Amino acid sequence: MWEAQLALAAAFLRERDDFLVVSHVQPDGDAISSTVAVGWMLDKLGKSYTMMNEGPVPSRLRFLWNCGSIVECAEGEPTRKYRNVIAVDCADFSRVGPTQQWFEEGFELLNIDHHPTNDAYGKENLLRFDAAATAEILYELSGHLGLALDADAATAFYTGLLTDTGGFRYANTSPFVMEAASRLLAAGAQGPVLAEQLLERMSMGQMRMIQRGLSRLAFTDDQRIGWIWVTSEDLAETGATNEDLEGLVNYPRNIEGVEVGVLFKENGTKSVKVSMRSAGRVNVAAAAQHFGGGGHVRAAGCRLTIPLADAMEQVIAYLKKELDAL
Numbered sequence: 001m002w003e004a005q006l007a008l009a010a011a012f013l014r015e016r017d018d019f020l021v022v023s024h025v026q027p028d029g030d031a032i033s034s035t036v037a038v039g040w041m042l043d044k045l046g047k048s049y050t051m052m053n054e055g056p057v058p059s060r061l062r063f064l065w066n067c068g069s070i071v072e073c074a075e076g077e078p079t080r081k082y083r084n085v086i087a088v089d090c091a092d093f094s095r096v097g098p099t100q101q102w103f104e105e106g107f108e109l110l111n112i113d114h115h116p117t118n119d120a121y122g123k124e125n126l127l128r129f130d131a132a133a134t135a136e137i138l139y140e141l142s143g144h145l146g147l148a149l150d151a152d153a154a155t156a157f158y159t160g161l162l163t164d165t166g167g168f169r170y171a172n173t174s175p176f177v178m179e180a181a182s183r184l185l186a187a188g189a190q191g192p193v194l195a196e197q198l199l200e201r202m203s204m205g206q207m208r209m210i211q212r213g214l215s216r217l218a219f220t221d222d223q224r225i226g227w228i229w230v231t232s233e234d235l236a237e238t239g240a241t242n243e244d245l246e247g248l249v250n251y252p253r254n255i256e257g258v259e260v261g262v263l264f265k266e267n268g269t270k271s272v273k274v275s276m277r278s279a280g281r282v283n284v285a286a287a288a289q290h291f292g293g294g295g296h297v298r299a300a301g302c303r304l305t306i307p308l309a310d311a312m313e314q315v316i317a318y319l320k321k322e323l324d325a326l
Helices: 002-015 029-044 093-102 134-144 151-164 175-186 191-200 204-214 232-238 284-290 308-324
Strands: 019-022 049-053 082-088 103-113 124-127 225-230 260-266 272-278 299-304
Touching: 002 082, 002 103, 002 124, 002 134, 019 029, 019 093, 029 049, 029 082, 029 134, 029 151, 049 093, 082 093, 093 103, 103 134, 134 151, 134 175, 151 175, 151 191, 204 225, 204 232, 225 308, 260 308, 272 284, 272 308, 284 299, 284 308, 299 308
Parallel strands: 019 049, 019 082, 082 103, 103 124, 225 260
Antiparallel strands: 260 272, 272 299
């Protein structure tokens, strides 16, 4: 089954041309590294393509090959549309965001992803739910295509693996991941440099958001659920950006005895992004799906179009009910 999926995905790349490559809104390390990895493969195959995202490339990822060519989706009428679309790291179709305005009517899409909540929305689907990152799937696809690794590709694949495994610390760090990482290092990925850039270095905005977020850290009475909330005003006052919030949800999750950590980020008066992390007992992907989102068993999220106070009340109540049922 997996080999058949690889063959169909390879044929999608080989037999077509003029692609639009997209990933999910508010892109993270795996989304951007997967985008440029697909671009690298298409480049090696002699194909024409455009890479696009609804938001800017996070500053810490701008070292990746050709990421300066990723078009930030602009408002207004698209200047042109694409028939052949490749979506990477999008758990569901809605996650491509406003880039879908650039899809031609009758478009055909190759869906490449590792989220268990993915519902196979593409014409062709390359899905492996036990993969640590979408970059891991693309690493396999590049091998299936017979493309020789160079330092640019190795760096992109390694970046996706490094960020989605938390520096090779999470439970998704499989023997295959470590074997792939070894080959990528041999091909030119600079492991220590990437770890410093992606895991250790912190902006002043990020530090200020950690200070502000931790000042609001709250728990249920039994201290099995911990959460933090931030507002648009917090970002404006601290000079932080959305990328400075990455990792903030781990602070409540990492406390001994906490089963689920949650970050609530207010966007305006009636929109809240919710990020959830589980210690393992609670399936936060199921919790996210309940609220219209998705993700992994231990890491998932959703977006609610209700005020912040209501979002916190509803999500915490649902998680408490799930924990009480265990």
